[in-house]
Each structure stands twice: as structure tokens, then as C-alpha cells.
Amino acid sequence: MTKREQYEQKTEEILLPIIEEHGFELVDVEYVKEGSSWYLRAYIDKPGGITIDDCEAVSRKLSDQLDEKDYIEDAYILEVSSPGLGRPLKKEKDYKRSLGAEVEIRTYRMIEKQKEFIGILKGYDENTVTIETGDGTEKIFDKSDIALIRLAFDF
Secondary structure, three states: OOHHHHHHHHHHHHHHHHHHHHOOEEEEEEEEEEOOEEEEEEEEEOOOOOOHHHHHHHHHHHHHHHHHHOOOOOOEEEEEEOOOOOOEOOOHHHHHHHOOOEEEEEEEEEEOOEEEEEEEEEEEOOOEEEEEOOOOOEEEEEHHHEEEEEEOOOO
16 A cells, blocks of 8 residues: 555544534545645535535544644645535445436547547446446446546536
8 A cells, every 4th residue: 555545544534533423425535746735635525515614624623633643744735625516436335326327437548539438327346337328329448447437517
């Protein structure tokens, strides 16, 4: 397990009781470097959506716990936010909740001369994702080929 994965896992363990206390859902935790700065991001959600006050309450409690445990070596910026409209599907519960919904898939490499696909999520398992495209065709993707899968949205 990489240092990044260890930080994410420990943060998730600290965060879960805080989230459950508020009746929220933990969507994801990520520890990423952007430019010269490290970011520790927690994405939370609840039915009806997360408010700024919700994020602030969780951020304060999480920040106190992180200061107390002090297991992250680098300086970092803590962010707690909603996963947003383009919420990625990462965990089994995300796929389950999204069955029958329109999703957007971006692949690492070209498949049939394209890297972006949109369709209705029809199924998934440990290794694959199946969508039905607009013309009624089913396409099966290996999860290892998927760079991003998220709910599709139109404006």
C-alpha cells in the first residue's frame, strides 16, 4: 500500500464516525498533489445535497482529529465538499445506486476510435461495466480501461 493510500485509508477511518454522527454519506477521500501543494479532500453527501454549513461542521471536527493523530508527513490543504454533479462512480454502492441512470465513461485508450462513451448503466461486476448506448447496443468495458465513470448530466 502506498503512502497516499495509507493516508486516505486512515482519514476514512477517522471520518466515518463524524459522517455517521451527522447522517451523511462518505463518497470518497483522496490525497493528491496539484502543482506544489498536497490536498486531502473528503467528499460527503446526503439526500437533498450537502450545504456549506455541513462541510464546515465536518471539516472542523476532521481537522481537530487530524491535528491530534498527526500521521501525514507533508503540509497539505484540507477540503471537505460535495461530490458535485459530475460525481464519479468509485465504490460498489455508487454503481448500485446508478443502475439505470445515464453515465459517461472516459477510457485511457481508444476503443472503437473513441475515448468517450455515454449510455445507461445496465450492469457491473468486479472487473467490468456494461452500458446500453443510444442505439440500443450494449458495450462492456474492463474497469482497468476506464479512466473515469460518472453520472452524465445535460444543461
